Amino acid sequence: MTDTSAPRAPLTADPVLTAKPESRVWKKFRRHKSAMVGGILVAFFVIIALAAPLLPIPDPAATDWGAVRKAPSWAHWMGTDEIGRDVMSRMIWGAQASLLAGVVSVSIAVLVGVPLGIIAGFFGGWTDAVISRCTEALLAAPFLILAIALAAFLGPSLTNAMIAIGISATPIFIRLTRGQVISIKSEDYVDSARAIGLPTKRILSRYILPNVAPPILVQATLTIATAIIAEASLSFLGLGQQPPEPSWGSMLNTAKNFLNQAPWMALWPGLSIFLVVLGFNLLGDGLRDALDPREH
Amino acid sequence: MLPFLLRRILIAIPTILLISIFVFALQKLLPGDPLLVLAGEERDPETLAFLREKYRLNDPIWMQYLAWIGNALQGDLGTSLRTNQPVTELIAQKLPVTIQLAVMSMIFALVIGIPAGILSAVKKGTVTDYIANFVALSGLSIPNFWLGIMLILLVAVKWQLLPASGYVPLSEDFWRSITTMLMPSFVLGTALAATLMRHTRSSMLSVLSADYVRTARAKGLAERVVILKHALRNALTPIVTLTALLFGELVAGAVLTEQIFTIPGFGKLIVDAVFNRDYAVVQGVVLVTAVGFIFMNLLADALYFVLNPRLRGH
Numbered sequence: 001m002t003d004t005s006a007p008r009a010p011l012t013a014d015p016v017l018t019a020k021p022e023s024r025v026w027k028k029f030r031r032h033k034s035a036m037v038g039g040i041l042v043a044f045f046v047i048i049a050l051a052a053p054l055l056p057i058p059d060p061a062a063t064d065w066g067a068v069r070k071a072p073s074w075a076h077w078m079g080t081d082e083i084g085r086d087v088m089s090r091m092i093w094g095a096q097a098s099l100l101a102g103v104v105s106v107s108i109a110v111l112v113g114v115p116l117g118i119i120a121g122f123f124g125g126w127t128d129a130v131i132s133r134c135t136e137a138l139l140a141a142p143f144l145i146l147a148i149a150l151a152a153f154l155g156p157s158l159t160n161a162m163i164a165i166g167i168s169a170t171p172i173f174i175r176l177t178r179g180q181v182i183s184i185k186s187e188d189y190v191d192s193a194r195a196i197g198l199p200t201k202r203i204l205s206r207y208i209l210p211n212v213a214p215p216i217l218v219q220a221t222l223t224i225a226t227a228i229i230a231e232a233s234l235s236f237l238g239l240g241q242q243p244p245e246p247s248w249g250s251m252l253n254t255a256k257n258f259l260n261q262a263p264w265m266a267l268w269p270g271l272s273i274f275l276v277v278l279g280f281n282l283l284g285d286g287l288r289d290a291l292d293p294r295e296h
Numbered sequence: 297m298l299p300f301l302l303r304r305i306l307i308a309i310p311t312i313l314l315i316s317i318f319v320f321a322l323q324k325l326l327p328g329d330p331l332l333v334l335a336g337e338e339r340d341p342e343t344l345a346f347l348r349e350k351y352r353l354n355d356p357i358w359m360q361y362l363a364w365i366g367n368a369l370q371g372d373l374g375t376s377l378r379t380n381q382p383v384t385e386l387i388a389q390k391l392p393v394t395i396q397l398a399v400m401s402m403i404f405a406l407v408i409g410i411p412a413g414i415l416s417a418v419k420k421g422t423v424t425d426y427i428a429n430f431v432a433l434s435g436l437s438i439p440n441f442w443l444g445i446m447l448i449l450l451v452a453v454k455w456q457l458l459p460a461s462g463y464v465p466l467s468e469d470f471w472r473s474i475t476t477m478l479m480p481s482f483v484l485g486t487a488l489a490a491t492l493m494r495h496t497r498s499s500m501l502s503v504l505s506a507d508y509v510r511t512a513r514a515k516g517l518a519e520r521v522v523i524l525k526h527a528l529r530n531a532l533t534p535i536v537t538l539t540a541l542l543f544g545e546l547v548a549g550a551v552l553t554e555q556i557f558t559i560p561g562f563g564k565l566i567v568d569a570v571f572n573r574d575y576a577v578v579q580g581v582v583l584v585t586a587v588g589f590i591f592m593n594l595l596a597d598a599l600y601f602v603l604n605p606r607l608r609g610h
Contacts, residue, residue, distance in 0.1 A: 142548030270442030
């Protein structure tokens, strides 16, 4: 992207190429405009979710029978719902449920999937065969169907939805980590580490883990996006966050019944899911480009 | 080709066995006595004893599994608690509806996704490319049930162009069937269109830098011929495989789309079953979906083999 033909910018002075690795990643990331947009979107939702208790907004559960299904106005910026609750307040509190579901379920998937993937990839043999076959079996059931079935058998609640989504996302990380480990373990530096007699535990923590981390970070960011949609879907179906606790998915479920009279009830939750998911997707794509050592 | 496919089928068998164990194990997640859940409202001791016998709840768990899988292999996935119909029959009833939805969605996805992918690869780095990429990423980020609700609001409620919901069988009234399914399949198709576009783009980009494309250009062929005849043919091979795999995602996506548009298909079957605590149906749907997905995988492998002449010699 830098104009190398310009006399003032010789190639060697490219700040990206001369910087230390960590700051090089950051500089490449910053140059990536869409990734910055993604980061800003995500940051915005994280801030309003964390600041929810401090904001001067009405109680998200407070009903007002005098203001049922009122269109957006100065008193209620996003209107009110079918029992007179402030939609904006429910949106802000709902951000907590969505982000929590995304982060917690992906953390479950990473914490279970990455160690299993490392074991399968590093040790090979029958351990690998068993882990890989189980991964394939779980991947055969479509993500959402698996999550619905698990949530159904575990019982509907936000916690169980997060567990169900986490388990459904685990095979993605097992497979990714396994593939990475297999390609890294035949590298010369791993051979030399083994040759000088380092214990396996140290090889794994010092040489394997740091090298599998970048693609896992990228995948985790993109999977948070998928997990947020999955949580919204489960809540929409009634298998996630239970009313009256606010969640974007269940707000949409209610809104569906009042499309004619109160379309704003359906507009905001969907738009927020869209924006936060778009944010994580842009961020993930940007991280992928920034962390890819082949691309300068 | 035969040995290759045979090997793939042999690998698929343990996968299917494992998924059946998972599906069976699901019922062990249920809190409390599974018998009371199976019995539903029935609490009379004779029924309970009959069910205990029927589901072999006194036997060790591996024998319960063997009995269950033995029946499943003979096409008996149990009986729906709510309708008393065999689960297999219920699935066979709902499947055609979802297949129609899936096929129509796939048509939307292909018609939008592939040309968009080609265009953005050919015009790489231009405004067209950026717009196409942004639209695709938005398509991936938009929750399709929300897109469905918004379309109902605009197209059905405001403009009254298409029906908001429902289902008409193809055999009953062809055109009405197609028009009722138009909006749901568009909604379901857009997310896939985005995936297809992104893959077509990267596949085209890698092909466009290949030597034979340079040769084709060097000998003075028109750019249109180079792109459509030389590049596209090769770029499409991975896309064909991907299309087969995406059918699995269509079934999952159908769950919410059918819910929004009240289409009595496979997706609505599982959701209704979940709420009626009709666990045999839930297990049946998951098992059938997974096995179907594994078959689509096999099909994808076979297609890849057929389309890729380099593999044929092996």
